[in-house]
Every structure is written in C-alpha cells, then in structure tokens.
Amino acid sequence: xxxxxxxxxxxxxxxxxxxxxxxxxxxxxxxxxxxxxxxxxxxxxxxxxxxxxxxxxxxxxxxxxxxxxxxxxxxxxxxxxxxxxxxxxxxxxxxxxxxxxxxxxxxxxxxxxxxxxxxxxxxxxxxxxxxxxxxxxxxxxxxxxxxxxxxxxxxxxxxxxxxxxxxxxxxxxxxxxxxxxxxxxxxxxxxxxxxxxxxxxxxxxxxxxxxxxxxxxxxxxxxxxxxxxxxxxxxxxxxxxxxxxxxxxxxxxxxxxxxxxxxxxxxxxxxxxxxxxxxxxxxxxxxxxxxxxxxxxxxxxxxxxxxxxxxxxxxxxxxxxxxxxxxxxxxxxxxxxxxxxxxxxxxxxxxxxxxxxxxxxxxxxxxxxxxxxxxxxxxxxxxxxxxxxxxxxxxxxxxxxxxxxxxxxxxxxxxxxxxxxxxxxxxxx
Numbered sequence: 487x488x489x490x491x492x493x494x495x496x497x498x499x500x501x502x503x504x505x506x507x508x509x510x511x512x513x514x515x516x517x518x519x520x521x522x523x524x525x526x527x528x529x530x531x532x533x534x535x536x537x538x539x540x541x542x543x544x545x546x547x548x549x550x551x552x553x554x555x556x557x558x559x560x561x562x563x564x565x566x567x568x569x570x571x572x573x574x575x576x577x578x579x580x581x582x583x584x585x586x587x588x589x590x591x592x593x594x595x596x597x598x599x600x601x602x603x604x605x606x607x608x609x610x611x612x613x614x615x616x617x618x619x620x621x622x623x624x625x626x627x628x629x630x631x632x633x634x635x636x637x638x639x640x641x642x643x644x645x646x647x648x649x650x651x652x653x654x655x656x657x658x659x660x661x662x663x664x665x666x667x668x669x670x671x672x673x674x675x676x677x678x679x680x681x682x683x684x685x686x687x688x689x690x691x692x693x694x695x696x697x698x699x700x701x702x703x704x705x706x707x708x709x710x711x712x713x714x715x716x717x718x719x720x721x722x723x724x725x726x727x728x729x730x731x732x733x734x735x736x737x738x739x740x741x742x743x744x745x746x747x748x749x750x751x752x753x754x755x756x757x758x759x760x761x762x763x764x765x766x767x768x769x770x771x772x773x774x775x776x777x778x779x780x781x782x783x784x785x786x787x788x789x790x791x792x793x794x795x796x797x798x799x800x801x802x803x804x805x806x807x808x809x810x811x812x813x814x815x816x817x818x819x820x821x822x823x824x825x826x827x828x829x830x831x832x833x834x835x836x837x838x839x840x841x842x843x844x845x846x847x848x849x850x851x852x853x854x855x856x857x858x859x860x861x862x863x864x865x866x867x868x869x870x871x872x873x874x875x876x877x878x879x880x881x882x883x884x885x886x887x888x889x890x891x892x893x894x895x896x897x898x899x900x901x902x903x904x905x906x907x908x909x910x911x912x913x914x915x
Contacts, residue, residue: 539627540565543598545620546605547571547585549687549694550633553723554602555585561727568598570620572609599628600730603672607664614667621675629730630677633722634669636715636740638662638681641778644713649740649784669738676735682722683715683742683780686798694719697756700749701764710750710769713777715742718801721793728789739789740782745797752798759802 540562544551547569555567569585571577577587601624607613617632624630640654641647654662669679686695696714700706717725725741747755753766786792795801 537596537598537625538565539599541598542567542600542602543570543620543623544568544585545570545601545603545616547580547587548604550685550719550722550726551602551604552580552583552585553719554604554726555583557723557727558600558730559584561731597623597625599625601630601677602726602730603630603632607668613664614671617668617671618675621671621677624675624677626676629733630672630675631726631729632668632672632677632679633726634665634679634681636681636683636742636778636780638666638669639778639780642775643778644711644776645778646781647778648781649738651778673736673738678729678734678736679738680722680726680729681738681740683717683740685719685722686716686801687719688801696749697752700753701756701762701766704765705767706749706769706771708749708769708771708774709776710771711748711776712774713746713748713779714752715746715778715780716752716798717741717743718793718795721795724794725785725789725791728791732789739785740780741785742780742782743793743795743797744781744783745799746777746779747798755799755802755804759804761802 540558542555542558542565544555544567547555551569555569559565559567567585569580569587570590571580571587572590574587574589580587601620603617603620605616610616621630636647638653639647639651641651653666656663656666672679684696686697688694695716721743722741725739729739749769753769756762757766799805
C-alpha cells in the first residue's frame with residue numbers, strides 16, 4: 487500500500503460454514519472439535535453464544551483491524567467482536583481489547599452481519615481462497631468489506647488517479663494479480679472493496695509508516711521524485727466504518743488524504759517537524775518507476791466522509807507549506823484508547839475547529855465564544871496541566887488563572903454592547 491506497516495496477528499481463517507439462512511434469527515456456535523484447542527475456548531468464553539445484528543468478524547485483527555474494532559464498539563457498545571488469527575501469539579492482547587480470538591482452521595458454524603478482511607497476502611499461498619472463506623462467514627445482512635491497495639490503478643507516471651482510473655491488466659504484475667483476484671471474489675459475493683493508500687500512525691511507543699522505514703535506512707536506493715499517497719490508520723478505520731454504516735453492495739472505494747507527496751517531500755516534512763531523533767540522508771535511485779496522484783473526492787461525496795488528518799503535514803504539526811503550526815493551533819490530547827497503551831493524538835487547528843463547531847460559524851458575539859477561548863488557552867498554556875500517562879496529579883497555576891480571568895472579564899466589559907432598556911406599558915381594559 488505504499489507504506490511499511492507492521493500488523494499484529496494478521497491472518498486469515500479456514501472456516502466451515504452451514505448453508506446460509508437469511509433471516510434475523512440469531513445463529514449459534516457449534517461445539518468445539520478436539521483439534522480446536524484452547525484458543526477457540528477463549529473465543530467461546532468471551533461470547534454469549536449468539537450472533538447479534540451488529541456483531542463483527544475481523545479477519546486479520548492487526549493495527550487497522552483493532553482500530554476498526556474500537557470504533558465499531560463506540561458505535562455499537564453492546565456488540566460482540568471476533569478476530570481470526572493464524573497464531574495465538576496475540577490472543578491475550580485481543581482478549582484485553584474485548585476481541586474474541588480464534589485460530590485459522592477452527593470450525594465455526596455461525597455467520598456474521600459485518601465482516602472485514604484486513605489480512606495481507608504475504609502469509610498465505612491462496613489469498614483469494616481465504617477471502618472466499620471469509621465471505622462465506624458473512625450472512626449477507628450488514629456489510630462485507632475487503633481492504634485492498636491502490637496498487638491496481640494503472641498509473642505510474644506521477645499522473646492523476648481516482649476511483650474511475652483503469653486498473654492494471656491481469657498478468658502484468660504478480661502483486662496486482664493477487665489483489666485483483668481477491669477483489670473479484672469480494673464483488674461476486676456482493677461485498678465492497680476499499681483500496682487504501684500508504685498507511686501510517688504514531689504512538690508514543692511505536693511509529694508505523696514509510697517515513698519510519700526510510701529513517702531507519704538513512705539512505706534509500708529509490709528515486710526521490712516518486713509520488714506516493716498516504717492515509718492515517720485512524721482515517722482508514724473511520725472510512726471502513728462509514729462503508730459499514732451505508733450497507734452498500736458491490737462497490738469499490740478509495741482511501742487517501744488527497745495530498746500526494748514525493749518521497750523527498752515526505753522526508754523534508756519529517757525533518758522540519760523535529761519529532762524524530764534520527765536523520766535521513768538521501769534517496770539515491772534514478773530509474774525506478776514513478777507513482778500516482780490519488781484523489782478520492784467521489785468516495786468522500788458518496789459516503790459523506792472526511793479524514794481526521796487532512797494531510798501528512800497536518801499530522802506532523804506543520805502547515806501545508808512546511809512551517810510549524812503555532813501552539814494555539816496544535817493540541818496534544820490523550821484519548822484513553824485501548825488500541826495500544828499511551829496513544830496520543832495531535833489535534834491541529836484545534837482552537838479554530840472548536841470555535842467553528844461550537845458556534846456554528848455565527849457572528850462571534852455570543853459569550854460562549856469567550857468561555858471556550860479561555861478554556862482552550864488555559865489548556866494550551868502552562869496554566870493548567872493534565873497528565874494521564876504518569877501517576878502525577880493534574881495541577882493548576884492559580885495566579886495565572888486569576889490573571890487570565892480578570893483580563894477576559896475586562897475584554898467582555900469593553901466589547902459587550904450596552905443592553906437596551908425595555909419599557910413595559912400595561913393597559914387596563
């Protein structure tokens with residue numbers, strides 16, 4: 487997908503299913519066979535034994551699959567989420583996240599209303615076959631989604647590319663052949679395909695993305711002017727959820743941030759951000775293929791979706807020109823997420839976004855404007871600090887708080903127009 491992603495426990499299941507019964511009655515798990523082992527018992531223990539109307543099966547619950555699970559549970563708090571893996575290496579992690587794990591090869595007799603296939607083709611010799619088995623676990627009610635790559639689009643001259651761009655013919659490339667054959671299976675079953683650009687994400691303890699790989703290498707033997715396209719893992723997950731909600735059939739969508747960059751531009755932004763200790767040296771290639779400039783405006787319009795991170799520069803705390811955003815424009819928030827410990831987001835244009843959302847683009851005369859502004863200023867300064875990672879308590883600098891409040895009251899007194907005097911006249915009849 488144009489990025490180096492390290493997915494945990496991404497795998498595909500081999501599943502035996504019963505004949506489809508397309509009705510709203512819940513189905514039941516079969517009793518485990520002797521060969522299913524402890525992993526399947528874990529799955530059964532975390533389950534009620536029934537499949538609900540919003541239950542989700544994730545084939546390959548790696549980084550993307552886990553974020554999808556988290557977002558789906560936010561939408562449907564009472565749902566059950568199941569994850570198919572090839573080993574038991576990460577089953578404890580999945581259980582802690584509320585995902586019921588099972589191993590490839592388990593015999594499961596139920597079908598699910600929502601199924602997402604996130605597993606890469608690198609760990610199987612029959613990718614399209616595994617996708618077909620996953621499709622057989624969909625009951626046809628909600629949505630079946632396959633996460634693919636933007637690689638099948640036939641463009642390698644750094645030119646424009648969108649959802650309607652022709653695809654690479656079968657037989658030209660083994661890599662695209664694998665993806666296209668899998669996509670064909672999905673579409674035959676009425677599922678949808680989500681072709682994703684290069685994925686990236688940042689945790690306090692982990693960085694994923696092409697830029698991380700290039701930083702590790704230092705010098706990379708590829709050409710610097712190759713155009714690539716990116717999308718944050720969070721945005722890829724929210725896009726998948728948007729497709730789920732629509733319950734669409736047989737469609738192909740494109741996931742990207744609409745801000746294509748050359749390899750060199752990516753690393754220039756990384757350097758300007760100052761967030762990485764390692765130094766990138768250079769791209770030294772001259773003859774490898776060029777890329778494409780993705781645009782998914784059609785997808786956004788149909789789904790009513792917009793990314794949380796509109797560009798890689800924005801994610802790094804930079805403007806599109808590469809300059810740093812001011813502290814009043816950037817805010818780091820701990821979301822308390824359980825996807826990975828100590829995860830934080832960088833909310834760029836935070837003040838501007840909050841004011842726009844809260845005031846609805848009004849004339850700004852509402853006193854609510856000042857209340858929100860004071861709150862944000864306090865958070866973004868050293869006047870108030872919140873520490874949800876360490877064991878230290880939250881704190882306040884009361885002197886500065888009093889100063890700010892006094893200044894705010896003075897500002898309100900000077901800027902608030904005088905109230906109109908109302909005279910009430912009562913008439914007696």
